[in-house]
Amino acid sequence: MNTAWDVSLLFRRYLTQLLRNPVWVIVGFSTPILYLALFTPLLRHLAGSGGLPTGNVLDLFLPGILSLLAFASGIGPGFSTIFELKAGVIERFRVTPASRFAILIGPILASMLMMLVFDAVVVAVGAGFGFSVHWAGLAVLAVLAGLLMVTVAAWSIATALVTKEISGFAAIANGLNLPVLLLAGVLLPISLGPAWMHVLAHVNPLYYLVQASRVLAGGTLSGTAVWQAFAVLVPLCALVLTWATRVLRTAVA
């Protein structure tokens, strides 16, 4: 049995499930637009004051939204894993000869495709409001965002398999949400905070994506932040995928 076959089957299945869920589609599309619509007017007044650089705030803020989307898209599969665990879907797949890695990565890749679609929407809308588009930079950013999304998704799926209950999983996911977002400088730059925040930010994978995203969105492809992001996210992604596949193999689900 070949893994690519299993991946393609499970990828298509999950994508179909997502698209047939109208609530998910509406919320999925509206959230990034809402971020743009509600935050941009606020930031516009901050520009030039405080710690924020002057210039087009969207150029600063939009890469952060893309990073945020990568993180949020990774948490979603954890929630559906809990649901599928309760519905017996995971067990049904685990008893087939399908590759365990495929059972894990199929849904992740489907979610990633949706994330890229949302990213495109955000960029298109942002461009309409004056965001300067640098295609090459955005392409590299998409790769990095994909890496982070896969990492977070694999982590959330494995955590869901271990906790088994929505209450336990939601507590962990929500508990991590705020510190991870704040310590990444998504909405407000870390440079506004004290030194200990800088230190903590450096153990936060999302921080590296956010840093790289600002450089890349500006059109610079080879900044230090970009190399740092790859150096952190590639091994981390591999590590988390290995762990999550292991959990899926042995999960007492």
Next chain:
Amino acid sequence: MTAVENVISTRDLRKSFPAKDAGRKSSGARNGPAQKDPERKGRGQKDPERKGPDGQKESRRSGGGRVEAVRGVSIDVRRGEVFGFLGPNGAGKTTTLRMLTTLLPIGSGTATVAGFDVARQPKQVRQRIGYVSQLGGADELATGRENLILQGRLYGASLAEVAPRATELAGLLDLSEFAGRRVSTYSGGQRRRLDIALGMMHQPQVLFLDEPTTGLDPQSRANLWDHIRALRERGTTVFLTTHYLDEADVLCDRLMIMDHGQIVAQGTPRALKQQVAGDAIVISLRPGEHGTENAVPVLAGQPYVRELAASDGQVRLYVDDGGTALPQLIRVLDAGGIGIRSISMSEPTLDDVFLRQTGRSLREGAGDDGTAGSEAKEVAA
């Protein structure tokens, strides 16, 4: 390789869980055989140990902070039979099933399924078995047919191979009419039949069904039984768990009765019932005359009474020959001045087998037949 006459074969299969894990699930785990713990029976269905569909929920607490859910199960299931695993909720049925289907690592012992070692060749085993869990697991947002097609393709078959098979199975399990509708619109019975069809897509040698009829109305249950029999006629070995006595009785060629992780009896339903010799007689006594206390010594003193169990106002006993025993029983009770309200005789059921082996009734907490439960309590006392 021999033609694997035994499709499933296990030797001394065991599984334990860390106590803290199992503790969360099985607060009721206790030591000692059931007969020695009468208090626990009195709690009947409120006992947390009896809750939940999961086989890991109940078990024995052993040394080293672990709880043994399955304690030495050795079985042989022959090709083409319907083999039943009967026991109360939490007896270890599901845990055993999950080990045999590669979902749960084997604790110790060996298991061979469809000619392959479950621990060392899980992939080969998976290719040859079908498994329908209590939860089912069909995608609600997909149609029945889409579910079947995906399932077949996960076993490596092409769309062209899978499509006719989906049509065939839909016909076989009476799903054709609504195969094109989303699963979320299905009734309980329809969904169950789809679950079974999913398990059959790749023509497995053996189909595992975990509590296939739980939660179905009587009509759907009978209908499902017909379908399971039809599968057997087409050569599929069916291994099912159930806590329904009638289901085990009418459906299974052979069965195993499990309690607290161990096999307590094994054989054909007929042979098992014959172990409980003769006939079962239930005597209801007239209320308010110390009936039970007076009747028990009198009845127990009769040489032809093999076994006896009593509860409030009711005595259940086993005799070799009901026809000759009945008049004598009435005579001795009458002579003792004990009033009889009603008396009935029946052939032993599988519940009598279970009661005899474990000192408890499987019907315990069933609600519609509460007498059996209190009866068991008295036996234990």
